Amino acid sequence: MSYIIDHIPKSKDKRSGTKANMTSITIHNTGNPRSTARNERGWLTNPENNRAASFHIVVDDKEAIECIPLDEVAYHAGNAEGNRSSIGIEVCESGDQQRTWENAVALVVRLLIERGWGIANVRTHKSWSGKDCPRLLLPRWTELLTDIEQGIKALSEASPDASEVEAWKLEGLKYLAEKRLISDPPLWTGKIDEAMPVWAAMIIMANIHRDLKEGKQDA
Numbered sequence: 095m096s097y098i099i100d101h102i103p104k105s106k107d108k109r110s111g112t113k114a115n116m117t118s119i120t121i122h123n124t125g126n127p128r129s130t131a132r133n134e135r136g137w138l139t140n141p142e143n144n145r146a147a148s149f150h151i152v153v154d155d156k157e158a159i160e161c162i163p164l165d166e167v168a169y170h171a172g173n174a175e176g177n178r179s180s181i182g183i184e185v186c187e188s189g190d191q192q193r194t195w196e197n198a199v200a201l202v203v204r205l206l207i208e209r210g211w212g213i214a215n216v217r218t219h220k221s222w223s224g225k226d227c228p229r230l231l232l233p234r235w236t237e238l239l240t241d242i243e244q245g246i247k248a249l250s251e252a253s254p255d256a257s258e259v260e261a262w263k264l265e266g267l268k269y270l271a272e273k274r275l276i277s278d279p280p281l282w283t284g285k286i287d288e289a290m291p292v293w294a295a296m297i298i299m300a301n302i303h304r305d306l307k308e309g310k311q312d313a
């Protein structure tokens with residue numbers, strides 16, 4: 095599955111640009127059996143769409159499209175608390191639903207691992223506002239959470255356990271993951287004791303020195 099970043103421009107009723115401190119992921123269904131991820135992304139910037147409604151990521155049987163940065167508010171939960179604190183994922187109802195299911199699971203697993211979260215951080219739209227959403231996934235919700243949990247387990251078993259690495263060695267990795275400068279922290283945990291060539295160390299030190307001299311802050 096490809097992950098495409100195609101952010102919509104800032105606007106009052108879809109993407110305010112307000113930064114948010116996310117603490118969960120909210121799952122939705124699109125409610126439209128014919129629309130693909132591309133269609134949903136297109137609808138967000140269709141001039142005829144006047145609804146104050148948006149989402150962060152939409153996933154179908156082929157791809158996931160990130161429409162709003164994951165650290166910004168989107169209007170998907172039906173209440174302010176949900177919009178301010180939760181990453182909204184729309185799961186398409188079109189195409190091969192088994193593939194869509196697998197893609198949604200893989201997407202949620204990755205987002206959870208990147209943030210050090212678990213299935214306790216996965217919610218339904220219904221849990222915020224009572225709406226019957228995700229309408230296709232609600233009857234299979236326990237099954238979905240089980241698949242997500244197994245996905246997390248499979249990935250963490252594939253990489254060396256972070257608990258076996260000294261905490262101070264993981265400090266830099268944790269910082270870079272939080273700033274989203276690296277993805278897949280478990281992969282990098284597995285490489286944490288690998289040697290770095292001298293030239294790489296020299297380049298990094300030179301860049302840091304240059305940045306400090308030029309007074310650069312967070313890029």
Ligand SMILES: [Zn+2]
Nearest residue numbers: 122123219227
């Ligand atoms: Zn919904």
